[in-house]
Amino acid sequence: MECDAQQQDVQLGTAASDGVFIGRNPDEDIIFSHLKHDTRELLDAETENVQKEKRKKKKPKTKGKKKKPQPTTASCSDSLLAEQPFANTEIRKEFGISTAQKSLKKKRKRTVGAESEDDAGKKKKKPQRPNYFVSIPITNPKIVRGIEAIQDVIIQKDHRFSKAMIPAGTLHITLLVTYLGNEEVSMAVCAMTEMKDTLLDILQEKELVLPFHGIGHFRSEVAFVQMAEGEHVTTLTKIAETLKKRFEEKGILVTDSKAFKPHLTFMKLSKAPKLRSQGIKKLDPKLYENFEHHKFGEERVARLDLCSMQKKKQPNGYYHSETSIDFGEKHVAEPDDAELVSLSKRLVENAVLKAVQQYLEETQLNKHRHADVSPSKTEENLNDNEHRK
Numbered sequence: 001m002e003c004d005a006q007q008q009d010v011q012l013g014t015a016a017s018d019g020v021f022i023g024r025n026p027d028e029d030i031i032f033s034h035l036k037h038d039t040r041e042l043l044d045a046e047t048e049n050v051q052k053e054k055r056k057k058k059k060p061k062t063k064g065k066k067k068k069p070q071p072t073t074a075s076c077s078d079s080l081l082a083e084q085p086f087a088n089t090e091i092r093k094e095f096g097i098s099t100a101q102k103s104l105k106k107k108r109k110r111t112v113g114a115e116s117e118d119d120a121g122k123k124k125k126k127p128q129r130p131n132y133f134v135s136i137p138i139t140n141p142k143i144v145r146g147i148e149a150i151q152d153v154i155i156q157k158d159h160r161f162s163k164a165m166i167p168a169g170t171l172h173i174t175l176l177v178t179y180l181g182n183e184e185v186s187m188a189v190c191a192m193t194e195m196k197d198t199l200l201d202i203l204q205e206k207e208l209v210l211p212f213h214g215i216g217h218f219r220s221e222v223a224f225v226q227m228a229e230g231e232h233v234t235t236l237t238k239i240a241e242t243l244k245k246r247f248e249e250k251g252i253l254v255t256d257s258k259a260f261k262p263h264l265t266f267m268k269l270s271k272a273p274k275l276r277s278q279g280i281k282k283l284d285p286k287l288y289e290n291f292e293h294h295k296f297g298e299e300r301v302a303r304l305d306l307c308s309m310q311k312k313k314q315p316n317g318y319y320h321s322e323t324s325i326d327f328g329e330k331h332v333a334e335p336d337d338a339e340l341v342s343l344s345k346r347l348v349e350n351a352v353l354k355a356v357q358q359y360l361e362e363t364q365l366n367k368h369r370h371a372d373v374s375p376s377k378t379e380e381n382l383n384d385n386e387h388r389k
Contacts, residue, residue: 128179130255131309132188134243135172136210137318138264142297143212144168147225147266150215150294154267154287160280161287163272166265169317173210173227173264175240175304176247177256184252189323191246192306196325198246199304202238203327210236212264212296220282221270224263225296236262239304302327 138144151165180188211228218224227233240260247254269275269283285292303326307319314320 130177130179132178132180132185132322133174133307133309134176134192135174135305135307135319136299136301137303137305138171138173138299139302140297140299143225143264143299144171146291146294146296147171147264150288150291151266153290157287160275160278161267161272164267164269164275165271166267167317170313170319171264171266172305172307172319173236173262173299175236175260176243176254178247178252178254180252185322187250188247188252188306191250191252192304192323192325195242195246198242199239199325200327202235202242208232208235208301208327210262210299210301212299214294215288215292216263217283217285220285221268222265223267223283223288224265227262227264233262243304 148168155162155165178188210232211230212225213228214226216224216226237260244254267283269280275281303324305319305321305324307321309319311320
């Protein structure tokens, strides 16, 4: 019997060791129930703690505190790599990667940025301001006096316009405007010298006479004496185009791209920039309304000048001239019948004006003589007559 009992215990032990369920005692049931209760309480406490943590996270933080950076996938991968045995291995040395390759992209960005800055600088660069021009000087005293008269009238109306006037000694007609460097000045002088014969061919041995009549303006900012229409305008335009073409052939850039319109400027607001701050931005046509149909006279073209805007002016007040094209009297044709008729008319008009002026002077002298007779002399004459009686 004892042997049988020992065999049963051995079988039970072997069965238990093999993992076969044998059954629980009542005491074990009590222990398991307590364990379930304790685990539930722990789970409930844990869920409450999790909820509290979530509530704390939802609460707004103070302004001064910084948010803790949450671990990203990159940082997690870095931390994992750091734990690996090859973390401290020099990959650049192992595979022969130089630092120049690493900074290649940065260098490219820098060079691209530098190129863009250079391009921007080129775009921002403004073209050189003109410093030379080819002109026809105004030498007819009648035209000069007429322009001085209109300038005086405008200044009398508003003295602030005095600084906007063109000096009488610099009156001219502009044919071409350009910028010339030191080397380009000699090139322009050479071009002017070479084109003299071409310009004489355009004139065809005729005198170029430019009549001026009326007043015009550009955008109410520049006032000028207009040139009357006629064949002379076509001739002058050909001369201007020939000058421009020859300068461009020499590699000289002509800055004025507008259509050629011959005019005689006597006033421009750009000469007096302070006028804009004083509220004067445009010219009122009433300033020169009395001269809108005035005939200023005729200019006979004798020469063309290459003038500097910046160099010291000549003693006569005109611009410094680098070179000139003189047409000369020998190339001037004899006056035709129409010119002789107009000349004779002017002579007759001048003679009539002189006669009228002489007559007026004589009448004024006679009036003064009669007024010089004093009342004392008249009284003496009366007394003499009474004594004689």
